[in-house]
Amino acid sequence: MKRLLLLFPVFLSICATLSAQTVSQTIRGTVTDRDSGHPVAYATVVVADMQPPVGATTDSLGRFVLRRVPVGRHDVAVSCLGYEPTRLREILVGSSKEVVLDIRLSEALVAVEEVVIRPAIDKTEPLNSMALAGGRMLSVEEAARYAGGMDDPARLVSAFAGVASTVGNNGIVVRGNAPKFLQWRMEGVEIPNPNHFAEVTSFGGGGLTALSSQVLGNSDFYTGAFPAEYGNALSGVFDMYLRNGNNARHEHTFQLGILGIDAASEGPFSKNYDGSYLFNYRYSTLSLLTPLLPADAEGTNYQDLSFKLSFPSRRAGTFSLWGVGLMDRSGTVAGTDPEKWTYDQDMENQDVRQYMGAVGLNHTMRVGRASQWKAGLAATVSGLDMHTERMNDEAVPLPQNVIRNTDWNLVFATALQTRFGGRHTNRTGIRLTGLRYDQFMQDAPARDGALQTLTDEAGMSVLLSAWTQSVFRISPRWEAGVGLHAQWFTLNGRWTLKPRVSVKWQAAPDHSLALACGLHSRLEMLNYYFTERDGVPLNRDLDFTKACHLSLAWDWRVDRDCRLRVEPEREANIVPNISYRIEF
Structure with missing residues (x-):
């Protein structure tokens, strides 16, 4: 022990020396047009809070590099003639990894031969330029600042106006709607619930996210009255994206904590190519500590994997291959002494295996000078295999339920966004989803072990969606x-049309008022449609669950570090409610 104490100052000296050698880092990234996605050349990017400031100019592809930026938090300001200036505040610059930014600029409007400039902060505006109300950009780095956030975006948004959750799970309740009505999207594709131990305590939520902050990029979160692009959603939308890996330098990260072992790597494929790779793998600490845990926790483990490969080309646009997946296992072992039974789980033998996966290939390409075309092909899978036995009064295990559900989805989506001058932008697209299902559920209503079949169905259906959305910049304010x-479900022939309308008024540089209204709908969980009694289906003709959203949002930027947002919203057949939020 004395020797260790003598070596401790030496260890601190070595750490201080290493820190002194890595006091600066590089910030790199791209600047693009928010509407068309085209690169913005010759834009000025400056670390604004440094004296003298560190700056750079974007090249013809919108790329920039800021070298020797001191570690810490910095403000990055971006400006270009013809665009509204943007300022990204408190960007965290660490010593171990380069910072990669994806910055989008909005075109400035010209009125009475003058350029009218409205200051914009990325954190307060959604990435989707079609959204005028009900949305906000979600920074993954911001999630790490919230106490108890566990780097989970779902737990972060519970601090937003009108959004609530519980400590036990990350199910999101948006203005009273059940978590199952929330839509999870990844790279423009709807995916199954991306949470470990999903649908256990609440449909739509889980224990913790399977999406690591190492790979997630800035994303959007919508709380209602969202644009027409989002169709199969009733309460809110999590529109998430994976960031591109560093295409200039290889970087590796290893972490060990209460959430598990986390390993990540990113870097370029070669020095002469702008393509990059990024992946992250996590393995649960609980599984590693199984010998130290109680008997009823044996076998509880989880693991997940996320990756993204980017392949830019000179003339054919950019291709990207992405994926996310998880595997969970949990269970309980019943006690044999009835005197020690306190809860239901004390008398149950249960084995639960869950899995989810999504993989997709996306293609983005500029068309002409004012259009951008996107297309994607993705496959998703989710499954639950659960078997439960419950002890009777004589401590004899009897069957309680059997669930074997597997859902495969094959999704093709394409959209074209075109900017008609500086005042009109349109985005139109279609989405075709093939739903392949294999549903089997049995339950014993009484405690005699006699199982009754609730669902036993296998087959395939199709959900077809088409949409168009236009935004008109009538004036600078x-x-x-x-x-x-429009949606059509081939299983029962149900279809629906949902119009969306929104208006935003920039009353002053620090005040804005937005009003949005729209019809929304969502399919129920597939097993609902196949529930039967005595072999007779009960819900085969079930229609979309529908709601009408009416949202009014007043946004007041009190000062640089304080914002007040008031969002009253009304839904059909639901009492209006008002939510307040003050941000610091």
């Missing part, structure tokens, strides 16, 4: 959005 979404 007024914007209006109009959209229409």
Whole structure:
């Protein structure tokens, strides 16, 4: 022990020396047009809070590099002639990894031969330029600042106005709607619930996210009255994206904590190519500590994997291959002494295996000078295999339930966004989803072990969606959005049309008022449609669950570090409610 104490100052000296050698880092990234996605050349990017400031100019592809930026938090300001200036505040610059930014600029409007500039902060505006109300950009780095956030974006948004959750799971309740009505999207594709131990305590939620902050990029979160692009959602939308890996330098990360072992790697494929790779793998600490845990926790483990490969080309646009997946296992072992039974789980033998996966290939390409075309092909799978036995009064295990559900989805989506001058932008697309299902559920209503079949169905159906959304910049202070979404479900022939309308008024540089209204719908969980009694289906003709959203949002930027947002919203057949939020 004395020797260790003598070596401790030496260890601190070595750490201080290493820290002194890595006091600066590189910030790199791209600057693009927010509407068309085209690169913005010759934009000025400056670390604004440094004296003298560190700056750079973007090249013809919108790329920039800021070298020798001191570690810490910095403000990055971006400006370019013809665009509204943007300032990204408190970007965390660490010594171990380069910072990669994806910055989007909005075109400035010209009125009475003058350029009218409205200051914009990325954190307060959604990435989707079609959204005028009900949305906000979600920074993954911001999630790490919230106490108890566990780097989980779902737990972060519970601090937003009108959003609530519980400590036990990350199910999101948006203005009273059940978590199952939330839509999870990844790279523009709807995916199954991406949470470990999902659908256990609440449909739509889980224990913790399977999406590591090492790979997630900035994303959007919508709380209602969202644009027509989002169709199969009733309460809110998590529109998430994986960031591109560092295409200039290899970087590796290893972490060990209460959430598990986390290993990540990113870097370029070669020095002469702008393509990059990024992956992250996590393995649960609980599984590693199984010998130290109680008997009823044996076998509880989880693991997940996320990756993204980016392949830019000179003339054919950019291709990207992405994926996310998880595997969970949990269970309980019943006690044999009835005197020690306190809860239901004390008398149950249960084995639960869950899995989820999604993989997709995306293609983005510029068309002409004012259009951008996107297409994607993805496959998703989710499954639950559960078997439960419950002890009777004589401590004899009897069957309680058997669930074997597997859902495969094959999704093709494409969209074209075109900017017609500086005042009108339109995005139109279609989405075709093939739903392959294999549902089997049995339950014993009484405690005699006699199982009754609730669902036993296998087959395939199709959900077809088409939508269009336009945003009109009427003046420097007024914007209006109009959209229409159509859906058709081939299982029972149900279809629906959902119009969306929104208006935003920038009353002053620090005040804005937005009003949005729209019809929304969502399919129920597939096993609902196949529930039967005595072999007779009960819900085969079930229609979409529908709601009408009416949202009014007042946003007041009190000062640089304080914002007040008031969002009253009304849904059909639901009492209006008002939520307040003050941000610091």
